[in-house]
Amino acid sequence: MQELIDKYGLALVFVNVLALSLGLPVPAMPTLILVGAGLALQPDPMWLPLSGVLAVSVAASLIGDSVWFYAGRRYGNRTLQSLCRLSLSRDTCMKRTERFYGRFGIRVLSVAKFIPGLSMVSVPMAGAMQARLPPFLRYDGLGAALWAGLGLTLGVVFSAQVETVIDTLSQLGTGAGALVGLLLAAYIGWRWWRRRTLFKSLEAARIEVRELDRLIHDGQPPVVFDIRAPGFRDVDPYVIPGAVFADERELEGIRSTYARERKIVIYCACPDEVSAAWMAGQLRRAGFRDVLPLRGGIDAWRAAGLGVERIAAPLDRSGMADEAIPSGPP
Structure with a gap:
């Protein structure tokens, strides 16, 4: 040696x-x-x-x-x-x-x-x-x-x-x-x-970006959760219009805020929507009836030519984005 x-x-x-x-x-x-x-x-x-x-x-x-x-x-x-x-x-x-x-x-x-x-x-x-x-x-x-x-x-x-x-x-x-x-x-x-x-163990069901866009324009918008970590939102400071910032570790606040029959769509920044699928499963076990991860997340939304909103204010868990901008990557 x-x-x-x-x-x-x-x-x-x-x-x-x-x-x-x-x-x-x-x-x-x-x-x-x-x-x-x-x-x-x-x-x-x-x-x-x-x-x-x-x-x-x-x-x-x-x-x-x-x-x-x-x-x-x-x-x-x-x-x-x-x-x-x-x-x-x-x-x-x-x-x-x-x-x-x-x-x-x-x-x-x-x-x-x-x-x-x-x-x-x-x-x-x-x-x-x-x-x-x-x-x-x-x-x-x-x-x-x-x-x-x-x-x-x-x-x-x-x-x-x-x-x-x-x-x-x-x-x-x-x-x-x-x-x-x-x-x-x-x-x-x-x-x-x-x-x-x-x-x-994570259900394969997903919602496509075009279906989510149709629901929004038909006047039946679901609750859209953006569960990306705050640090990542600094890297990509844009969200799907109307998205609500959420943390999958704080499910109790979601359970107490939203009705169980509301349709919920979740997106993350992880491969294959793993975090979004995990959170969807947790919400289903909590009694929510219609919860789906968004296939491809915000990247797929942009790729489809749909508009995003720039995050204009300091982030908090329940804050929402404003200042709409045209579609396309930032």
Whole structure:
């Protein structure tokens, strides 16, 4: 192990951290732990080599994250949704990131790498929110340093145990690699099955944008809930005309405000209307008889050439939009 660390340690760290930052499922943290343990077992002082590994890790992380930062700045919501489609937790990917970013702003990047799912979407969201480059580099660099420092520290502290594990795996030969691969495949399979089960539990019924538009023009407008997080509405400050801002975590207020027989349409900013479908199911269980997610959300509404309204006032949960504008993307 020691010879491999001496020869390939920096390259392994750079490639693994860069690949992870670009969204590939590679074991970057175990690599950092392994390299930290290898440096700790050397007879020479380890602090200078550790500093070099830390610097390389931060540089690789910033390079990969900068790609997504500029992708988010240029393509906005399309980048966020594409990343969430790749996530094993896409049902919570977008919403959780929106809330964290809405609460802490660009500072969330300093801890994002420690929170599964958040690290994947928070960087392009910073770009979509038009964050300035210097604060992005400062907080993202801090987060990368803390994350890589933790991995290297764990390797140093538990270097003896890491060496024992490596020696054991070496004795097992190819069987060890097969076991690790099997466990990884089992984990990914379980997450995939869990996600499929969630999707099946969400009813497939949707309302199309043309049908919603017809109801509005026929004088039978349903209640339209916009459940995008406030931070995302800053990225895309437009709503379907008459939409009411709502939070799926506050269903009690909805139950006490609207009659059970009212038709309700819900849209979100998540892939496949997952959050909207989940909230629709919750409202049906609460006694509402006619609740449907809007297929494609506000993006499909715009694509159909239908008008949107600009959010002109500070947002609150029950506020409504005004200032109508012509149809088409902003």
